[in-house]
Amino acid sequence: xxxxxxxxxxxxxxxxxxxxxxxxxxxxxxxxxxxxxxxxxxxxxxxxxxxxxxxxxxxxxxxxxxxxxxxxxxxxxxxxxxxxxxxxxxxxxxxxxxxxxxxxxxxxxxxxxxxxxxxxxxxxxxxxxxxxxxxxxxxxxxxxxxxxxxxxxxxxxxxxxxxxxxxxxxxxxxxxxxxxxxxxxxxxxxxxxxxxxxxxxxxxxxxxxxxxxxxxxxxxxxxxxxxxxxxxxxxxxxxxxxxxxxxxxxxxxxxxxxxxxxxxxxxxxxxxxxxxxxxxxxxxxxxxxxxxxxxxxxxxxxxxxxxxxxxxxxxxxxxxxxx
Amino acid sequence: xxxxxxxxxxxxxxxxxxxxxxxxxxxxxxxxxxxxxxxxxxxxxxxxxxxxxxxxxxxxxxxxxxxxxxxxxxxxxxxxxxxxxxxxxxxxxxxxxxxxxxxxxxxxxxxxxxxxxxxxxxxxxxxxxxxxxxxxxxxxxxxxxxxxxxxxxxxxxxxxxxxxxxxxxxxxxxxxxxxxxxxxxxxxxxxxxxxxxxxxxxxxxxxxxxxxxxxxxxxxxxxxxxxxxxxxxxxxxxxxxxxxx
Numbered sequence: 228x229x230x231x232x233x234x235x236x237x238x239x240x241x242x243x244x245x246x247x248x249x250x251x252x253x254x255x256x257x258x259x260x261x262x263x264x265x266x267x268x269x270x271x272x273x274x275x276x277x278x279x280x281x282x283x284x285x286x287x288x289x290x291x292x293x294x295x296x297x298x299x300x301x302x303x304x305x306x307x308x309x310x311x312x313x314x315x316x317x318x319x320x321x322x323x324x325x326x327x328x329x330x331x332x333x334x335x336x337x338x339x340x341x342x343x344x345x346x347x348x349x350x351x352x353x354x355x356x357x358x359x360x361x362x363x364x365x366x367x368x369x370x371x372x373x374x375x376x377x378x379x380x381x382x383x384x385x386x387x388x389x390x391x392x393x394x395x396x397x398x399x400x401x402x403x404x405x406x407x408x409x410x411x412x413x414x415x416x417x418x419x420x421x422x423x424x425x426x427x428x429x430x431x432x433x434x435x436x437x438x439x440x441x442x443x444x445x446x447x448x449x450x451x452x453x454x455x456x457x458x459x460x461x462x463x464x465x466x467x468x469x470x471x472x473x474x475x476x477x478x479x480x481x482x483x484x485x486x487x488x489x490x491x492x493x494x495x496x497x498x499x500x501x502x503x504x505x506x507x508x509x510x511x512x513x514x515x516x517x518x519x520x521x522x523x524x525x526x527x528x529x530x531x532x533x534x535x536x537x538x539x540x541x542x543x544x545x546x547x548x549x550x
Numbered sequence: 551x552x553x554x555x556x557x558x559x560x561x562x563x564x565x566x567x568x569x570x571x572x573x574x575x576x577x578x579x580x581x582x583x584x585x586x587x588x589x590x591x592x593x594x595x596x597x598x599x600x601x602x603x604x605x606x607x608x609x610x611x612x613x614x615x616x617x618x619x620x621x622x623x624x625x626x627x628x629x630x631x632x633x634x635x636x637x638x639x640x641x642x643x644x645x646x647x648x649x650x651x652x653x654x655x656x657x658x659x660x661x662x663x664x665x666x667x668x669x670x671x672x673x674x675x676x677x678x679x680x681x682x683x684x685x686x687x688x689x690x691x692x693x694x695x696x697x698x699x700x701x702x703x704x705x706x707x708x709x710x711x712x713x714x715x716x717x718x719x720x721x722x723x724x725x726x727x728x729x730x731x732x733x734x735x736x737x738x739x740x741x742x743x744x745x746x747x748x749x750x751x752x753x754x755x756x757x758x759x760x761x762x763x764x765x766x767x768x769x770x771x772x773x774x775x776x777x778x779x780x781x782x783x784x785x786x787x788x789x790x791x792x793x794x795x
Contacts, residue, residue: 316738329559
């Protein structure tokens, strides 16, 4: 199954990418700070099927020399790959604090993610010997994997940390009766990953999900990707008013502090679109920087309806490419 | 007997602990599971001491020791030093050394007779190692890596080294150390052996990601199976005659 994207030459425009028999797109986004970029629209006809897929590779034009002066800037060519068993250590490192500091079957969870090759993407460097993983995104059907130890531990964790009475009923139904229709959206990336990668990454995931509903070999598997809801577990910074008042002296604060500071830009959009969400306190210690001294790192669990995903994708494009 | 365990979701147990034939050091962690696993295996035989070094939890990588002594880096606080001196047996000499390479656990690998050290270690430090730990010191590299303390783990009965060590290097090291060596991995393919495990003459502790194959290699090279009393009977059972017709 061809997975690797086409070779990228600096002088030629990025060539159209190949599709796997499952008609999955492997979006190749070349992101480099000093390399010339290309605006490119590729229209693809996949080998066996008869639908057209539009692939947009977005980049910035920049006038710069070819000299690689190392002044703190690194050139990197990122590529999207299917999850492979080799990626175990990289993905495990990224998901180390997924459930706060709870000791759970993280290795089993990572194995589940890597076992699902049809839906899920790993972002790595092109031709990297170290095989470093920069980002992982996937959606796991909670009903399909309900017998795995890691999923039962995850469900138990979420039910225990939910202290909002009105939300716990919703959570219980999503984790219990409705689990077959719920996809756990797992997305984690290194802190300094260029945000331009996020829209193609999410597009790739949701496209893979819709293709899986048609291309998976068995009826059961096809149904397992017909998600009605997505569950997201994430972290962000919440303004701690008591701390802020304590830190403030007589001098008036000129800046109006935002109530929430999102680490991942997509979390802001998901939070707005979510059906419901609840916050939970984190036990891991945080490093208090000067800018964030009034903020507290808080966990959040959100449930998003699958119908709202197209709106999410549009808003994500607008947010990243508009700003 | 080799045991699998985790330190707060991390499989790098060799980073947060130090095991020798005379004592065991464990880092202060969030949950008590880590410490109690060591306790349940070792409590009757050797003391298990909870400590920090230089205020950090990465004690396995900062200190180096064997049954004769323990060497700690210059940034160890006075309270930590005193705590170690009080908790360890009297015959174990605890010494704080002034060495610019302060991650002693990464620079020194030793058992009760031989030590391998980083090539750039001070001459003075080498003498202290020989004196306090009672070992013969050799400056070596392992598979081209100078951090010998990270890429190998050995006891008085066997040793495990970086997977890319060549056969010639393996033979040379084996002759120096006078123990059988094997090149292998820990924690599902990790090359940093000493970070993933800690071992002494009768037991080993490995990260929970260690596969069954890796574990069996460890048990065989460190001769941990024979350390069990029941193993003797099992071996003999094949030759014992139950009934004679």
